[in-house]
Amino acid sequence: MAFGKLTLIVGPMYSGKTTELLNFAEIYEIGRKNILLFKPRIDERYSKEHIVTHKLFKVVATPVASGEEILKHYQDFGKRVDAVFVDEVHFFEPSICKVLKEITQRGTDVYCAGLDMNYLWQPFETTALLLALADEVIKKKAVCELCGEYKATLSFKKESNGNIFDVGGKEKYIAVCKDCYNKVCNH
Numbered sequence: 001m002a003f004g005k006l007t008l009i010v011g012p013m014y015s016g017k018t019t020e021l022l023n024f025a026e027i028y029e030i031g032r033k034n035i036l037l038f039k040p041r042i043d044e045r046y047s048k049e050h051i052v053t054h055k056l057f058k059v060v061a062t063p064v065a066s067g068e069e070i071l072k073h074y075q076d077f078g079k080r081v082d083a084v085f086v087d088e089v090h091f092f093e094p095s096i097c098k099v100l101k102e103i104t105q106r107g108t109d110v111y112c113a114g115l116d117m118n119y120l121w122q123p124f125e126t127t128a129l130l131l132a133l134a135d136e137v138i139k140k141k142a143v144c145e146l147c148g149e150y151k152a153t154l155s156f157k158k159e160s161n162g163n164i165f166d167v168g169g170k171e172k173y174i175a176v177c178k179d180c181y182n183k184v185c186n187h
């Protein structure tokens with residue numbers, strides 16, 4: 001049995017990380033493989049039924065609070081799991097890394113998507129650890145909300161409140177490039 005591969009998709013808000021994650025999920029679906037999709041229980045931006053729609057392909061993401069919960073679902077599945085997908089991985093505790101590594105050692109591919117940096121331009125610990133462990137890293141960019149260039153790598157919080165795990169959309173966060181980040185932080 002070969003070890004599974006760990007793929008990490010990172011970038012700022014609105015850089016299409018979830019779309020990229022679901023593109024990979026769709027490839028496994030087309031191949032009639034068994035997949036499990038997870039998201040942190042904290043994220044309630046989408047429907048309560050936890051269905052993520054991607055083009056014509058609908059998938060159910062199971063909300064979980066920890067890596068241990070993911071491992072439990074994985075072990076209870078009963079059949080071989082070909083791939084595990086984790087969205088918004090930065091919200092999980094760093095202990096999730098050990099679990100995801102173990103899942104790859106059992107021959108399952110793992111795909112994670114998440115923010116690499118918080119709105120203070122600092123790495124999220126869990127994502128930073130996964131970047132070290134990953135076999136493949138896909139770093140996405142967004143369009144800078146301020147200058148319109150396709151080079152945004154940072155998420156800027158319009159009203160800073162010190163909470164780096166604050167869930168929100170356009171009302172709270174914008175994607176910006178480093179130059180614009182610097183301008184809005186020093187105005």
Ligand SMILES: [Zn+2]
Nearest residue numbers: 144147177180
């Ligand atoms: Zn800019």
